[in-house]
Amino acid sequence: MKALDKVHEFHNAFGVNVEDQPNIPSVERCELRQNIIQEEVNELKAAWESGNLVEVADALADIHYVVMGTVLEFGLQDKYAEIFSEVHRSNMSKLDENGKPLYREDGKVIKSNLYTKPDIKKILTP
DSSP states (O other): OOHHHHHHHHHHHHTOOOOSSOOOOOHHHHHHHHHHHHHHHHHHHHHHHTTOHHHHHHHHHHHHHHHHHHHHHTTOTTTHHHHHHHHHHHHHTTSOTTSOOEEOTTSOEEOOTTOOOOOHHHHHOO
16 A cells, blocks of 8 residues: 555544645645644654654654645645656756756755756646
8 A cells, every 4th residue: 555545544534634636725724734744844853863763764754644644635646646756857857967966055956057847737737
């Protein structure tokens, strides 16, 4: 069973909303999702700061779980694999003309002049 299917099972068992079509939920639901994601990110930070790899792994899985739940609440489950692939394609276009990555001073990968934005609209537009 894929991660998204497992989270769908959780949503069904606990009565958490799952939209059938792409949709932005109420402000309250969006804020709840954001707050839950932030809580999990805070737990990740606390885990790595304490050097606890078990807690790091747990926090990473929790973040993934909550994000997959957010995909379901926004009704993006049927399009998500394609959306993710399009974002990956876009991210790979950050390589320069020699196929090399460019980095910011802090180590973050930055866009080359070959970068193209992900076209999510084409995926969501029927």
